[in-house]
Amino acid sequence: xxxxxxxxxxxxxxxxxxxxxxxxxxxxxxxxxxxxxxxxxxxxxxxxxxxxxxxxxxxxxxxxxxxxxxxxxxxxxxxxxxxxxxxxxxxxxxxxxxxxxxxxxxxxxxxxxxxxxxxxxxxxxxxxxxxxxxxxxxxxxxxxxxxxxxxxxxxxxxxxxxxxxxxxxxxxxxxxxxxxxxxxxxxxxxxxxxxxxxxxxxxxxxxxxxxxxxxxxxxxxxxxxxxxxxxxxxxxxxxxxxxxxxxxxxxxxxxxxxxxxxxxxxxxxxxxxxxxxxxxxxxxxxxxxxxxxxxxxxxxxxxxxxxxxxxxxxx
Amino acid sequence: xxxxxxxxxxxxxxxxxxxxxxxxxxxxxxxxxxxxxxxxxxxxxxxxxxxxxxxxxxxxxxxxxxxxxxxxxxxxxxxxxxxxxxxxxxxxxxxxxxxxxxxxxxxxxxxxxxxxxxxxxxxxxxxxxxxxxxxxxxxxxxxxxxxxxxxxxxxxxxxxxxxxxxxxxxxxxxxxxxxxxxxxxxxxxxxxxxxxxxxxxxxxxxxxxxxxxxxxxxxxxxxxxxxxxxxxxxxxxxxxxxxxxxxxxxxxxxxxxxxxxxxxxxxxxxx
Numbered sequence: 276x277x278x279x280x281x282x283x284x285x286x287x288x289x290x291x292x293x294x295x296x297x298x299x300x301x302x303x304x305x306x307x308x309x310x311x312x313x314x315x316x317x318x319x320x321x322x323x324x325x326x327x328x329x330x331x332x333x334x335x336x337x338x339x340x341x342x343x344x345x346x347x348x349x350x351x352x353x354x355x356x357x358x359x360x361x362x363x364x365x366x367x368x369x370x371x372x373x374x375x376x377x378x379x380x381x382x383x384x385x386x387x388x389x390x391x392x393x394x395x396x397x398x399x400x401x402x403x404x405x406x407x408x409x410x411x412x413x414x415x416x417x418x419x420x421x422x423x424x425x426x427x428x429x430x431x432x433x434x435x436x437x438x439x440x441x442x443x444x445x446x447x448x449x450x451x452x453x454x455x456x457x458x459x460x461x462x463x464x465x466x467x468x469x470x471x472x473x474x475x476x477x478x479x480x481x482x483x484x485x486x487x488x489x490x491x492x493x494x495x496x497x498x499x500x501x502x503x504x505x506x507x508x509x510x511x512x513x514x515x516x517x518x519x520x521x522x523x524x525x526x527x528x529x530x531x532x533x534x535x536x537x538x539x540x541x542x543x544x545x546x547x548x549x550x551x552x553x554x555x556x557x558x559x560x561x562x563x564x565x566x567x568x569x570x571x572x573x574x575x576x577x578x579x580x581x582x583x584x585x586x587x588x589x590x
Numbered sequence: 591x592x593x594x595x596x597x598x599x600x601x602x603x604x605x606x607x608x609x610x611x612x613x614x615x616x617x618x619x620x621x622x623x624x625x626x627x628x629x630x631x632x633x634x635x636x637x638x639x640x641x642x643x644x645x646x647x648x649x650x651x652x653x654x655x656x657x658x659x660x661x662x663x664x665x666x667x668x669x670x671x672x673x674x675x676x677x678x679x680x681x682x683x684x685x686x687x688x689x690x691x692x693x694x695x696x697x698x699x700x701x702x703x704x705x706x707x708x709x710x711x712x713x714x715x716x717x718x719x720x721x722x723x724x725x726x727x728x729x730x731x732x733x734x735x736x737x738x739x740x741x742x743x744x745x746x747x748x749x750x751x752x753x754x755x756x757x758x759x760x761x762x763x764x765x766x767x768x769x770x771x772x773x774x775x776x777x778x779x780x781x782x783x784x785x786x787x788x789x790x791x792x793x794x795x796x797x798x799x800x801x802x803x804x805x806x807x808x809x810x811x812x813x814x815x816x817x818x819x820x821x822x823x824x825x826x827x828x829x830x831x832x833x834x835x836x837x838x839x840x841x842x843x844x845x846x847x848x849x850x851x852x853x854x855x856x857x858x859x860x861x
Contacts, residue, residue: 381651459705466691466702473689475648477751478677478706 286552306437308543315535333517340500345406364493413504522570528580597621604659632812638795646683680758692737703754
């Protein structure tokens with residue numbers, strides 16, 4: 276009885292008793308969730324266009340952040356450094372298309388997946404050779420003051436930086452959605468995602484599409500790198516946030532941009548709430564595995580994810 | 591528009607090998623005149639699709655390779671140009687089994703056909719209206735996801751999509767596949783109108799010999815990677831061999847299935 280009460284009653288009593296604290300937990304989870312979404316987005320873009328799971332996405336985040344910090348350390352002003360890093364990510368996309376995707380065209384998706392593992396190790400080593408492997412501080416000038424938001428006669432503590440991150444994430448997503456649905460190249464991208472052969476038959480060049488997709492996901496990686504890097508420093512462990520993106524992808528669906536966003540939010544909020552209200556009951560540290568358990572449950576009941584493209588079957 | 595009065599499209603003695611080992615086409619030659627409707631006939635595995643893909647150069651994507659012979663479009667060799675380049679020059683393939691972009695709407699499907707065009711939005715919009723005039727049903731279904739439309743509508747979508755590229759020749763691969771006879775007639779009727787009114791040349795692969803020979807002007811019959819017969823459509827339909835093996839009628843009257851075993855016409859071109 277005691278245990279049942281602790282698990283199923285008292286956490287909810289706590290939530291109802293201190294609504295402001297609860298709101299704060301949710302808001303924090305929301306903001307972390309947006310950061311997860313940003314990483315997951317990079318995966319979704321590449322998966323949509325090439326049916327390849329890009330294992331190197333996490334390292335691309337690290338590589339972009341390393342390049343940015345490296346440039347900053349050499350005295351390049353931040354805005355210019357960001358511009359140059361975008362250029363570097365586009366060049367990287369072109370190089371990947373030329374030496375990795377083009378020779379492996381028509382191979383099994385699994386072979387491409389193996390190639391992206393190789394890419395992971397290469398980028399990691401290359402980035403550290405270029406810019407050194409010590410932990411770096413990244414500061415892009417986003418203020419990091421605590422903000423007090425009035426809420427029902429009380430105050431909720433939020434970090435201004437997190438709000439910025441959320442805003443930028445939202446803009447990215449909106450931009451991508453417009454890009455996919457309103458431009459010729461975006462439509463071509465979706466066409467390639469549906470049927471490679473037919474896309475080739477109407478004259479869409481797969482090479483162009485690959486370069487575009489890898490560039491876009493490189494830019495998404497840069498944004499994620501800036502946000503996470505500024506939060507926790509630029510170092511190797513930055514590439515491990517890719518692991519947190521996996522459950523987001525399973526939840527949201529590998530092929531869906533909105534899915535990546537909603538999946539990120541659910542996981543961000545879910546793990547914060549779990550940690551705060553249920554964590555103490557099992558000795559804490561729920562945050563580290565909560566996402567994976569949630570993903571597992573989803574795999575059992577809805578394998579294509581919340582927003583994954585429905586497998587169209589005509590009978 | 592043809593250079594030196596030659597055919598629009600000429601395939602000269604091509605050999606195609608898949609995966610470096612499987613010989614599929616063993617010297618196929620054919621020519622398609624400007625403004626013509628030419629049909630490629632033959633059973634499953636005869637090499638019709640391979641021939642079309644060799645021309646549109648979609649073979650590479652299936653590890654196929656043209657190892658001998660040449661393919662010319664308006665007198666220029668094209669067997670090394672990539673598909674997007676060919677579409678820009680006016681050669682487009684409508685693949686067997688329709689291959690619509692399932693998650694795109696019908697209209698978006700049509701618009702992808704204009705991907706290689708650089709002549710501005712107004713022109714494309716004009717052509718979209720033209721496609722809707724030929725296929726009024728697509729206009730009704732314009733905002734439906736193509737994956738949820740019927741087989742006939744999908745066939746129309748993929749044909750309309752090819753038209754959006756303003757091609758001079760369409761390589762049409764088995765438009766009749768999986769469609770009701772009435773719908774087959776409807777599609778072929780549109781092919782004829784496009785040919786007459788818009789001057790689009792067609793090279794069409796078909797198993798439905800009967801329909802294909804009624805609409806085409808010239809035909810080639812493929813068997814295990816070789817052209818075994820060719821001629822004007824009328825003379826092919828009158829040919830005794832074609833009647834026996836492809837049209838399913840022989841002699842003066844229909845025979846009972848009981849008698850089939852007693853007499854079998856030999857394929858004289860074998861052996």
